[in-house]
Amino acid sequence: MVNAKINGIAVQVAEGTTILNAAEKMNIKIPKLCYNDDLPPWAACGICVVKVEKSPKMLRACCTPIEEGMSIITHDPEIVQVRKTVIELILSTHPDDCLQCPRSGSCELQTLAAEFGIREQPFTKRLKGLPMDTSTNTLVLNPEKCVKCGRCVKVCQEMQNVWAIEFLGRGEKTRIAPAADVALADGPCIRCGQCAAHCPVGAIYEHDQTQEVWTALMKSGADDLTCVVQIAPAVRVALGEEFGMAPGTVITKKIYNALRRLGFDVVFDTNFAADLTILEEGTEFVTRFAEGKGELPLITSCCPAWVDYMQKYYPDMIPNFSTAKSPQQMMGAMIKTYWADKAGVDKKKIFSVAVMPCTAKKHESGRDKSMFSSGDRDVDVVLTTRELARMIKQAGIDLANLPDEEADSPLGPYTGAGTIFGATGGVMEAALRSAYYLVTKEDLKEVNFTGVRGISGIKEARINIKGTEVRVAVAHQMGNIAEVLDQVRKAKKEGKDVPWHFIEVMACRGGCIGGGGQPYGATDEIRQQRIAGLYHDDEKSTYRCSHHNPHITQIYKDFLGEPNGHKAHELLHTHYEEHPLYSK
């Protein structure tokens, strides 16, 4: 522990604590822009400067650790003046189109300008007129709005190990851009959207498709178009944050209601498709593990950013990938085949929308021809949680006070195993619950696999299935994946037994609940609250294993046949191919 004084008040903190963190604990807010809790301090913006006794210059609170005996002043007229000048300098390079900006209302720079009472801009505007990059149809890069905080670069390179974004140019000409200055879509970008989730301003954001959905909803009825929607597991524990609710508040049934009020004709739940995924993927695992047919370890494939990453960085692992589609795409296929037939609706007249915590899902819905397995595009539009929040606000719906409603049947009701898909370790846990049954034809007495839960980057567990040990690993946040896969590669190369039989991978920290399309401001604390929400939903579910979902059983009986059977393969499975890091 070290002792110091902040604004004259004595404080004792653990060694290594930064001035910024120590001050926060004392309820002193030091303004900041480039700093983000997820990232090591980059020390670029110069707003968090404070005075430290005996130091001739001001120091950055974000990266200066408290030392024994330090005396720190966080606010005085000179400090405030310097901070204000720095903000004015940033504003001199920032467009003044706040009203049209996608981050209006959630912009960290806008908030700073408001707090510092910026009423005029004393310096000459120095805009560059840099063009936007819309090549991915998923994420929009607007370098003109960039404040060079470096968060996206650090996220992409250090957290995600993708290296799709880099600073180019020097000095005043510094800009963020796709690495090698190609179009974003032609480089290694996996569209995870973590850059957008961390951007403090409107420089990187999701490609907004709300208007496409509004247009479809307008045609619903008049044009005989049936608008069907599904919501992903992670959406239900985060959307509430946009409406003042605490992170992790489970509002599934209010969302169903809100979707109907928006004008959707049919409301389904991706959790149902998650149960379906477990049956397909679980069966695939049993085939590979118990029957020895196919490569081990089996690696999950429901995260589209991860699929993109693997195709670019680990194409040699393609045979290890589960061929099962993601829940979104399984649901899409089922809506336009099974449900369309059942409801007597022409699939051409169905407009299928998925609400996802994810930006990569936008790309996935058109990724390859297996995403058109119904003969049509299985999922027409993917909205992120943030986009849905905007639509609900536009429609004047008071989400927090809506009465609960149920999802439509049969693609609605879900088990606890389906809901935990949204958390890191959830897919693995759900799969193990059913795999045990699929191997032994007996049900587990204890369905909680706590070893694969939690926020640590790589988790390992060993499960005993009637005397046979199954070794599993769970990794989330793309930057943690290499460590796991490199061990697999090494074991394979040396002809050794693979370290794990089953691996779950999620590109975003915390799993889908920390996805790139979720409400802004996620921290580990918030991620853990969202995860807790999902496990709470799991615990109070009637069924907690996917194979117990009566609707799933019925669908196999009525329509799909056997898991991994012919029809299931046609509709619910996909394939992968190697992609170059740079396509141009």
Next chain:
Amino acid sequence: MAYKQFILVCGGTGCESSKADDIFKELHAQAEAQGVASDVQIVKTGCFGFCEKGPIVKVLPSESFYVEVKPEDAKEIIAEQIVKGREVKRLLYKDDTQKERIKTEEIGFYQKQYRIVLRNCGIINPENIEEYIARDGYAGLEKALFELKPEGVINELKIAGLRGRGGAGFPTWRKWEFTRVVKEEQKYVVCNADEGDPGAYMDRSTIEGDPHSVIEAMTVCGYTIGANKGFVYIRAEYPLAIERLKIALRQARELGLLGDDILGSGFSFDIEIRLGAGAFVCGEETALLQSIEGNRGMPIPRPPFPAVKGLWGKPTVINNVETWANIPVILTKGGAWFAKIGTETSKGTKVFALTGKIKNSGLVEVPMGTTLREIIYDIGGGIKSGKKFLGAQTGGPSGGIITEEYLDTPIDYESLTALGSMMGSGGLIVMDEDDCVVDVSKFYMEFCVDESCGKCTPCRVGTAQMHDILDKITKGQGKVEDLEKLEKIGHALRRAALCGLGQTAPNPTLSTIKRFRQEYLDHINGTCRSGKCKDLVTYSIDKDKCIGCSLCARKCPVNCISGSKADKYTIDASKCIKCGECFTACKFNAVLKK
């Protein structure tokens, strides 16, 4: 074989670009042709420092100091001096005050200099390690390895009081001690040879003239702190220095002074060269280390300091060339000897690159505490054109302009900082009344705009905004409140920029606003005293003085002067590009500059 005479030819970059290599070859050819090849040894040395008069050729033992030598002079030098023993008088240096041509020891330029860092420059052949050894080279290393031991080395540096020569003047022993006490298997030693201040070239000359002094010192450091790997980060624009460093490294390895088990001590150390691409910011130590690692050259916050967490996260001592070059001498002569030179707080000498409107431009090394007046007038010979002194810029783009009234301040780290400037690497640019301080401030700010890495807001945007304002002022579009804006941004830069480049970038501007406020106000009111700011100058012709000779009209590159002998001449102001050709050409002072 014993040579009777020696000819030393300057092989620094400056003289080489004035055909010193041709002179060297021609001297060899002539010695051969005239049959005296075995009597004279012709050596190419490092820089003599007196760059104003280069190429320099010096003959020993007669101490004949030949200046501005041309290849065709070789024949005469050999024929007269080597064969007949007579000096070539016409080539000897002669200064303004003396009628007779003089020899080395009488030259004013060298009188007040004290050469420690440059001790071997202009004396030894830098490509021959034996010449370095003959002048006590590697004796310091030997002493460190077998006598002083790590603690002893640190102690000598502490007694010496040596401070880092590249910037803020941090005590060298303390830096080394920080790293020495860290328990870590892998540590590094780095030489910062990324010299980038406009006009500064002492590091280049030191490596070109005496590369072993840096190698020896780095090896001593490796031994002291427990590192076995060193890097020299040097600008790729210094090909000659790189070449000589490579030769020196090879020779040191061949003699067992570098590599495994140095001098049988059991200590191993080797050095690699890393080339910089010329970014000024890479002279900042954390950016330099980033660049060695292959990352963008951007500073990172300190602490942790490189001494504790540097290259690849390992403890790293990084010093600049001039600092390194001091160390072998401190070890052989002792810290106490070194501490006798200089001032209370700043020991030893400082090398300055003296340039600008000065008679004797070149590299000068003086004891700390020498006054600027001594450097400019006694060593530098005063202002070139006999015009009035305006100010001296020390510390390059990070420094400030020092005016006449402060010329007698003894120079050390503290006094320069107190004057709003800094030691920096030792660039010293002298300005006369023809220079415009606003224009000079703009020039340095432009340099900082170009060289800002772009990482931190104050520097990236602040320098550009300050440059914008200065540009407006030099064009007569400034307002009085612009001075407040400059001060406001400058203050934010000083206080909130991440690294030294940004923190010191406003120094030239702020120091001139303080000392030359009236000049700024004059510009704002539409006049530039020196006429440097072209937008504020108008040329016209005084018809009373004009004799109608038409010289101005003939000189004008844009044909905007017309007239006749009878009508006299007039300038069309709308076409005039303000080049000043007419003003210079007119012999009757009829062209007016306002």
